[in-house]
Amino acid sequence: MTTRTALLIGAAGGILSETARGLAKEGHSLILFDRDEAAVKRLAEELAPLTKVEVAVGDITDISAAEQQLAGIAERHAPSILVNGVGGDTRVIGYADLERSHFEETYLENVVSTWIAIKAVAPQMVRNGYGRIVNFASAGGRTYSHFNNAAYVGAKAAVLGMTKQMGYELAGTGVVVNVVAHGPIATDRVAGAFERRDEAAKKAVLSRLPMGRYGTVAEAVGSVRTCARKAPATPPAPSSTSTAASTCEWCSALARKQLTRSCCAEVCR
Numbered sequence: 001m002t003t004r005t006a007l008l009i010g011a012a013g014g015i016l017s018e019t020a021r022g023l024a025k026e027g028h029s030l031i032l033f034d035r036d037e038a039a040v041k042r043l044a045e046e047l048a049p050l051t052k053v054e055v056a057v058g059d060i061t062d063i064s065a066a067e068q069q070l071a072g073i074a075e076r077h078a079p080s081i082l083v084n085g086v087g088g089d090t091r092v093i094g095y096a097d098l099e100r101s102h103f104e105e106t107y108l109e110n111v112v113s114t115w116i117a118i119k120a121v122a123p124q125m126v127r128n129g130y131g132r133i134v135n136f137a138s139a140g141g142r143t144y145s146h147f148n149n150a151a152y153v154g155a156k157a158a159v160l161g162m163t164k165q166m167g168y169e170l171a172g173t174g175v176v177v178n179v180v181a182h183g184p185i186a187t188d189r190v191a192g193a194f195e196r197r198d199e200a201a202k203k204a205v206l207s208r209l210p211m212g213r214y215g216t217v218a219e220a221v222g223s224v225r226t227c228a229r230k231a232p233a234t235p236p237a238p239s240s241t242s243t244a245a246s247t248c249e250w251c252s253a254l255a256r257k258q259l260t261r262s263c264c265a266e267v268c269r
Contacts (some may be wrong), residue, residue, distance in 0.1 A: 015185065032056065
């Protein structure tokens with residue numbers, strides 16, 4: 001397997017920190033970008049015995065500063081893997097109670113930040129003829145959400161559309177753009193919000209989940225790492241026990257019920 005350099009935006013978050021661990025075990029060099037200096041440095045110290053790690057402390061929503069910082073990273077390291085993992089909202093707010101600021105905040109955090117990271121690193125990927133970009137949307141962006149609000153769902157829908165357009169524009173260059181659209185995953189933030197609910201509310205939440213539980217971080221990481229890999233030259237033959245039409249390992253595992261439906265991702269679209 002060819003080892004590469006991966007840039008993870010929001011690296012200290014629950015799903016991305018676990019993604020970083022998996023990439024480190026495979027020998028990929030890592031650039032960990034996060035605004036939580038203490039958390040990202042702890043993660044870097046943990047992974048340093050496994051691979052080369054650099055920490056970049058910054059706020060991706062500070063657009064001018066982030067553009068400068070990312071341009072420097074692209075020039076020095078030319079990452080060939082980019083994972084955009086910033087964004088998330090546990091606030092349940094009805095449409096009539098939303099304010100303009102909610103839309104501006106969530107669009108900046110989810111859409112604009114994803115765009116500037118891609119704009120910074122994708123040109124070098126194109127010049128090198130290889131790149132894997134993974135964006136984070138949400139199952140709510142594909143449908144609707146019991147657990148968030150219209151501003152957040154709208155922003156995640158925008159990430160889906162933007163990813164499809166960028167994938168189209170970069171087709172044929174060797175740069176592949178994908179988006180994962182997880183259902184509710186029990187990261188520390190989401191699990192904390194769940195625990196603050198009363199018992200009746202907890203039961204109501206779980207009753208809306210097909211598996212009767214949140215997805216785990218380990219389950220969510222599978223789709224991210226699948227999108228970050230180079231596909232085999234010859235796809236593996238479908239398993240005789242799989243009911244999936246696709247040969248994608250993520251969808252096949254889902255069909256074999258090794259993963260929860262809440263972790264379904266936009267891998268094969």
